[in-house]
Amino acid sequence: MTTTETDWSKSTPSTAEEWLTRAAEVSALLAVDAVSRDREAKTPHAEVQLLKDSGLVTLLGPSAHGGGGQDWPTAYRVVREISKADGSIGQLLGYHYLWFWAARLVGTPEQITAVEELATTNRLFFGGAVNPRDTDVTITDEGDTIVYNGRKSFSTGSKVSDLTVLEGVLAGTDKHIFAIVPSTIEGLTFHDDWDNIGQRLTESGSVSIDNVRVDWASAAGYVDKEFTPKVYNTLNVPTIQLVFVNFYLGIARGALETARTYTVEKTRSWLHGGYERAVDEPYVLDVYGDLTSKLWAVEALADQVAQEGLAIHQNPDAVTARERGEHEVRVAAVKARATEVALEITSGVFEVTGARSTAAGEGLDRFWRNVRTHTLHDPVAYKRREVGVFVLRDEIPEPTWYS
Numbered sequence: 376m377t378t379t380e381t382d383w384s385k386s387t388p389s390t391a392e393e394w395l396t397r398a399a400e401v402s403a404l405l406a407v408d409a410v411s412r413d414r415e416a417k418t419p420h421a422e423v424q425l426l427k428d429s430g431l432v433t434l435l436g437p438s439a440h441g442g443g444g445q446d447w448p449t450a451y452r453v454v455r456e457i458s459k460a461d462g463s464i465g466q467l468l469g470y471h472y473l474w475f476w477a478a479r480l481v482g483t484p485e486q487i488t489a490v491e492e493l494a495t496t497n498r499l500f501f502g503g504a505v506n507p508r509d510t511d512v513t514i515t516d517e518g519d520t521i522v523y524n525g526r527k528s529f530s531t532g533s534k535v536s537d538l539t540v541l542e543g544v545l546a547g548t549d550k551h552i553f554a555i556v557p558s559t560i561e562g563l564t565f566h567d568d569w570d571n572i573g574q575r576l577t578e579s580g581s582v583s584i585d586n587v588r589v590d591w592a593s594a595a596g597y598v599d600k601e602f603t604p605k606v607y608n609t610l611n612v613p614t615i616q617l618v619f620v621n622f623y624l625g626i627a628r629g630a631l632e633t634a635r636t637y638t639v640e641k642t643r644s645w646l647h648g649g650y651e652r653a654v655d656e657p658y659v660l661d662v663y664g665d666l667t668s669k670l671w672a673v674e675a676l677a678d679q680v681a682q683e684g685l686a687i688h689q690n691p692d693a694v695t696a697r698e699r700g701e702h703e704v705r706v707a708a709v710k711a712r713a714t715e716v717a718l719e720i721t722s723g724v725f726e727v728t729g730a731r732s733t734a735a736g737e738g739l740d741r742f743w744r745n746v747r748t749h750t751l752h753d754p755v756a757y758k759r760r761e762v763g764v765f766v767l768r769d770e771i772p773e774p775t776w777y778s
Contacts, residue, residue: 391449394434398456401429406460406629410738415462416575418721422464423535424523427498431457431468435475436495447614447688448681451614451621454726455674458625462745463576467623469618473611474555479691481553481596482607490555494538498697502532502558502730504582507776511713512543512584514552521545521552521594523562525589530582533558533565541554541587549551550602553595562587573741573748606699607691609774613684613699613706620709623717623746627670630742634724635663637737642729659727666720673712680705700771703778707758714755717746 379670404425412419426432434450436442450472458465478490493499504512506528512525523543531540536558544551556563563586563721567639569580579719595604642653684702721743725732732739761772772778 383542387430388443391445394443394445394449395452395456397429398431398453401425401431402456402460405464410462413575413741414718414737418534418578419464419576420535423500426468427500432471432498432500435472435496437491440492440495442495446685448685451617451681454618455621458622459629462622463574465622466574466577467532469622470496470503471501473615473618474503477540477553478595483596483598486595499537500535501538501540502530502536503531504584505540505542514543514545516545520588520590523584525584526531527580528583529578529579530565531577533578533580533582535578535699541562554589554593556587556589560587573744573747606694606696609699610687612776613703616706616710617681619752620713622749623713624674624677626742626746627717627720630721630724631666631670633739634728637728637732638685662723662727666723669716670720673716676709676712680709697771703772704761704765707761711755711758718750
């Protein structure tokens with residue numbers, strides 16, 4: 376992977392289409408050695424630097440500070456494009472976008488301005504030590520400061536991040552407090568224990584949080600130690616779930632395009648089928664037509680749901696609980712479809728590439744391993760249930776860490 380042939384410093388994209396073109400350039404670079412990088416599973420410092428050099432990390436940042444000034448529908452499509460080449464890097468970028476946006480979700484106007492200027496100007500990369508399945512990190516109040524202590528079993532982005540989002544509960548209360556800290560802050564220790572079958576470059580290992588001190592002024596959304604909740608605060612879940620949707624779809628497209636190239640160039644027709652070329656085999660044509668049609672349909676739904684969410688992001692103070700709930704149901708629906716289609720495509724392509732495509736050097740298995748690993752994040756059955764409850768009982772989901 377090299378950027379020597381691309382000098383991105385000469386121009387900064389100014390439109391959504393230009394940013395998508397930039398993402399395609401980055402994706403092409405990532406694809407060159409994606410198979411070997413997946414095998415080696417090394418910390419992706421160079422890959423994250425590529426995201427910085429290309430400016431993609433600033434996509435949602437204010438244009439006044441050198442950012443792209445783009446919206447979430449564009450960000451989702453960028454994640455999809457990057458994931459086509461490397462699902463791990465697509466996930467890292469998608470999570471970065473969410474944590475970059477975290478200040479807008481829960482911060483005060485002053486905090487939002489400060490965080491976005493700092494991160495955009497310096498092209499900083501975000502990670503997050505926020506895992507709802509673990510026991511909450513404990514926060515103690517020490518006057519002008521708060522102190523975080525605990526451990527999280529997952530911390531995506533960890534060692535490649537410049538900034539880390541912490542979350543915990545203030546001791547003796549039910550108050551959750553988010554804070555953004557430098558990833559090198561004293562007391563934050565990232566562990567090398569991410570060793571899963573897929574998404575191997577996401578640096579999603581555990582993190583210890585030992586006496587990490589933060590000024591109360593940096594407690595997101597808190598003024599005089601009090602938080603004023605808004606419906607918009609809960610948009611973190613549908614937003615990150617749409618990130619999931621789009622890197623699942625990107626991985627699926629990557630699998631389909633990689634398989635297509637293999638079929639055209641390498642797959643041999645069945646010796647008893649009566650056809651000289653694999654691309655003329657009726658069953659091969661049928662499978663590619665079936666899988667492509669399904670992918671196109673879910674991509675279209677994902678783009679539509681993203682546009683529906685855009686109105687909420689553009690009017691954060693006006694969103695109602697009902698609007699938020701109806702959007703979450705739509706997100707749940709596309710999450711369910713994207714999960715199933717991505718799993719079907721990433722395993723189904725082997726039916727039309729042949730036995731030799733299972734060679735380790737082809738790396739075609741990485742697409743399935745990546746999708747299978749992350750789609751277990753939360754049970755898709757509960758997403759379908761959200762849709763069913765809404766359709767049959769006209770009930771919207773209660774905001775949780777997963778809905």
